[in-house]
Amino acid sequence: MKIAITGGASAGHVVPALAVADELATFGAQLVFIGRGGSIESEYAERAGLPFRAVPAAGLKRHRSWGNLLMPLTVLRGVAAAWRVMRLERPDALFSKGSYVSVPVGMAAWLCKVPIVIHESDRSLGLANRILARLAETVCFSTPPAPTTPRWLSAKAAVTGLPLRSDLTTADPDGLRERLGVTGSARVLLAFCGSSGSQRVNQAVRAQLDALCDQYAVLHVCGKGNLDPSLEGRAGYWQVEYLHEDMNDALHLADTVIGRAGATTLAELEALAIPAVLVPLPTSVSRGDQIENAAAYAERNPGRCIVVADEALTDGKPLVEACERLREAPREADPGTVAHHAREAAGQVARLTLAVARSALVRR
Known part of the structure; x- marks a missing residue:
């Protein structure tokens, strides 16, 4: 079997997609990743050793922008490019993890009669998945869909959980502590807001560095192009644009996390039982899914999570106060539970994708 994989724009889409790819590979499937050239998905796919095919794609901006007028043309170009990829690669199925790059790829797969399986991390479908859900054979959800879900969507829904990175249980936090030069007794604060970072969170962390460094050794993953040269060498503070292999080590090393409330981030924090200060994306730049995610997460993890509104x-100062309140929060992750979370959802999605591919072959 050959399975095409798509999804991108952020690590929250790419990391689960690669977790499913790992499981598909264990079943002997050939893989090809389709996404934008020069993107986070191309970089991650290359690091994972997956063949990569580039197609143009553009997302809908949530503010007034001339780019929105050109977006339909880019989507059409993307569909044409993805159609050529489909004819060249001839996959037996497409697995899509969402984001705008998945729209032209999914449309091209449908035109080529390649069955589609999509996965939604949140309780409600994002825009790309709302478009592709009509074309998909199976729609996987991390949690049971809302009671208001339409009947046609419920008929093709499967609750699988959220695929997590396959290396979640094989970390070397002591090695990272040594590489950074963090003293053995220092508690570690990990601040990260995805591969692009967040200017508001970055500014808030740096505005309170003195207060935060009084409590923690601060590891700040600030996003590409967001390093502050004036802070290089500052005692108790380490800044990097982003982490790849070291990200897993950083999660295990962290005593507290400051981050956004993407579904993948929350699933990893919950699996590792890391106390967290969550700053969900506001509705001005999102559909409000992170606000819902953060509220539900805080309810499930009382005493180990504080939500701070972006505005x-x-x-x-609210970050400092929240970190002070979480200093004594318990962190008791069960390695067996972590391993289960890391592999079970990815394996279930992989099996569903292969089953859809086999059914399509039988129909042919």
């Missing part, structure tokens, strides 16, 4: 960051 409340101001000078960063």
Whole structure:
């Protein structure tokens, strides 16, 4: 079997897609990743050793932008390019993890009669998945869909959980501590907001560095192009654009995390039982899914999670206060539970994708 994989724009889409790819490979499937050239998905796929095919794609901006007028043309170009990839690679099925790059790829797969399986991390479908759900054979959800889900969607829904990175249980936090030069007794604060970072969170963390460094050794993953040269060498503070292999080590090393509330981030934090200060994306730049995610997560993890509204960051003091309250929060992750979370959902999605591919072959 050959399975095409698509999804991108952020690590929250790419990391689960690669977790499913790992499971598909264990079943002997050939793989090809389709995404934008020069993107996070191309970089991650290359690091994973997957063949990569580039197609143009553009997302809908949530503010007024001339780019939105050109977006349909880019999508059409993407569909044409993805159609050529489908004819060249001839996959037996497409697995899509979402984001705008998945739309032209999914449309091209449908035109080529390649069956589609999609996965949604949140309780409600994102825009790309709302478009592709009509074309898909199976729609996988991390949690049971809302009661208001249409009947046609419920008929093709499968609750699988959220695929997590396959290396979640094989970390070397002590090695990372040594590489950074963090003293053995220092508690570690990991601040990260995805591969692109967040200017508001970055500014809030840096505005309160003195107060945060009084409590923690601060490892700040600030996003590409967001390093502050004036802070290089500052005692108790380490800044990097982003982490790849070291990200898993950083999660195990962290005593507290400051981050956004993407579904993948929350699943990893919950599996590892890391106390977290969550700053969900506001509705001005999102559909509000992170606000819902953060509220549900805080309810499930009382005493181990504090939610700070993005608009409340101001000078960063709410982050300091939240970190102070979480200093004594328990962290008791069960390695067996972590391993189960890391592999079970990815394996279930992989099996569903292969089953859809086999059914399509039988129909032919």
